[in-house]
Amino acid sequence: MIISVNWLKKFTDIDVSIQELTELIGSRLVEIEKVEDLAEKYKDVIVVKVVECGPVPDSDHLNLTKIDDGGKLQQVTRDENGLIQVVCGAPNVTTGMLAAWLPPESTVPETLGTKEPFVLGVRELRGFKSNGMLASAKELDLYDDHNGIVVVDKDAAPGTSFAELYELNDYLLDIENKSLTHRPDVFGIIGFAREVAGIQGKAFTTPAWLDNVNPNITSDRSVETPLVTIDDPALSDRFQAVVLSGVNEPATSPLEMQTYLARSGIRPISAVVDVTNYMLLLAGRPLHAFDYDKLLAVNNGKIDIHVRSGREGETLTLLNGRTIDISPDDIVVANGETAVSLAGAMGGADTEVDIHTKRILLESATFNLYKLRAVQMRHGIFSESITRLTKGIPAPLGAPVLVEAAKMMRQFAGAVVASDIVDAYPGMHDPIVVTLQASVVNETLGTKFSSSDIQDILHNVEFDVEVSGTDISITVPYWRNDIHIAEDIIEEVGRLSGFDLISPVLPSRDFTAVRPSDFDVLRAKIRGLLVRAGANEVLTYSFIHGDIMRKAGQNPDSAYRLTNSMSPDLQYYRQSIVPSLLTHIHPNIKAGFDHFALFEFNKFHSKRAGLTEENVPKECDGLGFVIASQKKAQAAAFYQAKRYLNYIANELGIEFVYETLEGKVDTDDSLLQPFEPKRSATVWDVKTHEFIGVVGEFKKSVQKALKLPDIIAGFEIFPTALQKVATDVASRYVPLSKYPGTSRDVTFQVASDMTYQKIYDAANIAQADVTIRVSVTPLDIYQPISGETKNITLRFTLGSYEKTLTSDEVRKIMAEVTENITTATKGKVI
Template sequence: MKFSLAWLCDHLEGKSSAAEMAQRLTAVGVNVELQETSGDDVVWDVDVTTNRPDAMNHRGLAREAAAAGCGTLKPLAVSVPEGATPVGELARLTVEDEAGCPRYCTRVVRGVKVGPSPAWLATRLERCGIRPINNIVDATNHVLLDVGHPLHAFDLPLLAGSEIRVRRARAGEGLTTLDGVSRTLTPEDLVIADGKRAVAIAGVMGGANTEIGPATRDVLIESAYFAPISVRRTAKRHGVSTEASQRFERGADRAMARTAVDLAAELILRLAGGEVLAGVLDSAPVLPAPRAIEFSLRRLSAFAGCEIPREFVAKVLAALDLAPQVAGDTVTCTVPSHRVDLELPEDLYEEVLRHFGYDNVPSVLPAFAVKPGKRLGTWPLTERARNALVAAGAAEALTYSFSSEELEGATAASALGERGGVVRVENPLSGRLAVLRRSLLAGLVEAAGGNLRRGAERVLLGEVGRVFFARGTEIVEEERLALTLAGTAGPWDVARAADFLDLKGVVEVVLAELGVEAAAWRPSTARLLASGEGAEVLVGDRVVAIAGRLSEPTAEAFDLPAPLWVAEVDLGAVAAERAPSFQLLPRFPAVTADLTVRHGLSLSYAELLGTIRVAASEWLETVSPVVRYRGEGVGAEEVKTTLRLVYRHPERSLTQEEVNAAHFALMDTLARKLAVSFQ
């Protein structure tokens, strides 16, 4: 924001060089970033933080300079010669929405002569980045830059009924603003209207239908205080930002509304002649009581880490117009209306410390007791889940918790994803981040697709994270683990396309690492998975996981270049703590025997394995699948499953005869209990 040094000095008693003043302002947090000479003046570019609207004008910056030791702030003098005619005879004011406009002041100047501004005024405005227009408009802009309060001037005869009404716009009501844009208003927009139509968007921009022009003779000056939220929403809705809206959004000074309209009337009288009508139309002449903030000097010193002299505290706060009252250890400040940023004792601590100088505060390590931290309650579970991913050979991915409605809906179409409604983001950054995920696959499938499109031959990604459901008025979170598998599987020399059994093996490794032993698999009808190529994993009667090939419609939604196998595990359903168990390392060799079982498709691997476990000798240590074959030599409804059985005795070496006897006994039992044959 640009400031004129000569203009700034008009508000100060005492002299300081430009360099000294810039250095002191920067030291107290008002950064003077650039200085350039303009004629006999120096123009500053000052970085004013958004929480300090009071410093976005020359008087406000002069107040900061005075508090920093660069002179004394002059009293603000205003004197308006008034005529005999009361303002109420030529204008009327009605505020229908006091919440949106707590205060509205207006004066009338009649008999003006519109023309170019004098050189001194035009030069001042140009140095601060504002284009001169005419003496009336330039007068309102001068007051804006001088004391920080936005104003607007209306051509009074163009106001129907010479009336000002502050109200909400009517649905579909239109207004062409001063920038020449025709805008359609909504009932959420606060407008300034006359007896028939809207003539300005409150706090944002005036309308072309009451613009000051060469033929203007009577002027109505608006000086109001509009609610910051109302102005912000309206400006954002219409995609417009003005000098006025920027100040109203941050919080204007309600008390300054009357002073600003007087300053504008006085300046217009000097520049354009005419007569100022007697009195001011003011919707709220009685101001709210100023708020008081109380704080402790001892607490201030503790906050700073060093002793802050009470005399210094009182001097700084008085220079900032905070009227400090010191009683023992307690300081009570009365906050002026222009300091909208001061609400807490800590805000006053900052005011004192920035003038004390942060570089004058000694660097002292704070004294505190260090206690062991506590991990989140879900940490053991998620840590085990991540270890399970590593054990399965997956690379861990971290994806967004947000997704688009389309992709989220596609990946949530399963027994795990349909446990609640979708949680929508109220103000999303984009359509791709509009909802919270109900399945980790929303982001993981997209990540897998990106890897495949970049030429990855094998993709095995995993993620551990939270999903979100809307259940009534509550938002429920659940811990999940998800996997994606695509590309090749098997050793490099016999590589083949990954299939369901590869995915099933990975899921079983994960479940085993999580302590799940008695899990059953059954076909799934979830829309997420391709028909006939999906399964659900159950523990008891509860679905704890899903696995299968991604359905064609879902794959097309993600633009996948190859088939993708996916799985998701509900960690909350498998969260039981597993007590660690230990066993001695084997001292004697194992004996391996293969068993090829021919059976119908109706016999599941889980049922076959369970029967073997029950019927086998106590020497049977492990059973693992080797080959599952369907094709030539096998019936259409049959399959050959080759299993590898490992036998071991804990106290001696087994003979081949003992193993053969146990093996054949197992085969006899299987033949009696199941519809199987052996090869």
């Protein structure tokens, strides 16, 4: 955004140097990327009067002119009447006109700053000497128009400085827009001037025409008031429109207006278009003009405006000639059933104002800023209008800007107000009032402001402030839609007075280190355990695409969708962590990693969890884990994942029990959806029967959709549930025995419906009375397709910290273990 300092001076006094001004703005409002001094560019341009004008012999376009510069330039050849000869090829040069002259030895502004600036001299054209040139707008670097010379439209004596006459002895501030995303009020000159006044400690007064949010307008009512309907109030807070007739569209706007448009980066076009752009820059309020008669033509001679969502299959040709496919997520302005504008972004070509336009429908409206931001990205439209509308322009600003624009169009284009203003206004609301005390402001900022100090600071930028005792009641102006709570007001006081002026004071509180919470200690413990076991921690986005949920077997309808996502791939809050991990399996395998484990501590959100007291989604803490392998497995994937989970349990002094998912899956529980019920289990604490999570292998559909290897499993558990049942978060490190151990493999034949968990539990019960260290791991399961039994092979590892076990001791221990297992399972050793 480009801000003209001279334009600011029309609304507030600036009594500091440009350097001081930019420093103030940079420290208290917004970053300035560059400052351009226009005075240097136009210092040699002089206003002259064309006294004589006639064609150059043997030329079809050149004119020989004599100009009066009021004797301004000393070293230039003059005739006996003191006039200067200039050859000019412009078709609009005429006797008696005032023009802009670039004298010899001056640099053409258009070329200033280029590698080869063009310095004018005295040249001979068709045998006639030409002293400098009468300049076009393009040569003056105002805007891209080379069809004729600039016509000076102000009364000025020859010799007047062109820069002074049109206020081009100016500084342009190139503003960094991103830091003003929350401040739509400063995207207009008047709003920016208000802030400049405030940071200088000066009181600002909004121009009367803009301060009146309910202005009157006189209409001849020659045209029926248009019908306007906002089909969905969520799409638009307000839509106003008025019909103007008798428009002289070929009319041009005043040159001063054109120069202010040009120096702000907008090309002047015609009086009607220039007024809408001028008001956009002045008040930060976009307007749009439709050709009223063309608008009638698209709906059989009727005006029935609807603000609605786009429809599938609908197309619109825009003003720039591009035809777009309208999305149901777009907002359109339609007359009847026909879309005539992509709301807030660009009008349609079918209703464009052109040189034949006699009547216009002038629109002033606001639209849903979140949808408009998506429109920008979807259609690649980044106009000045949509840039401002996506900041959240307040609805009350529309009426005064619409009325003032109509008055200017009457002045410059002969337009007459032909209808009453139609006003659809579903977004009306009461002003926000914030109450606080000076003590709260000072405690927060470290300042010593009195109530009257705070009142003066806020009054300068037109907040309505009343002081009653210690209470300060602030009514927020309608244009400050970023102010809602006391902290917002405190920030304003600090910013306007200058954060850099606050005396730095060391805090007086104790600097004792904060003790980590029990939950943080538990997470750190588990994180260390998994890393020690060889897993790799990752951090993924809390937002995922709906397709990822579907591929993981989850229903996106159960997730919270983001209205304005940072990317089309990050549309939803995730409902669990495992799907995020699964998306990283195939890329890692493709990169050459054939055996690895990933885990992540993070938060997720689900509609199933409900809302907080503040009516926002509850955050759930989760731990997701996935192990994947391309290698030939030593054990089934389920048991590999379960081994990590048991390791966590053992180190935390917890004992888990596992219950099969088969026949028990809750179809609404997104946590369980990725897992294959026949090869997965829910996890519970033995003592409290607290639900811990789920462990298992993944459905074939999930594996196929996400290109997962055959050997893959994982678990997802709730750390908050672990915290409830964990008895020992301290380190449970046990050193290796210095004595050799031994292992025995035993195969048990059990009934086909016997679960491994029951066998494993029996093995652990068997160890209860054994003083020797015995660990049990699964080795193999063999089960015929049809049969009443299956074979489960377990590996028992035995050892002692006191001695080397003898063969007899090992046999005795194994006999006791196998007997207890066969008794508990009614199986046999084979």
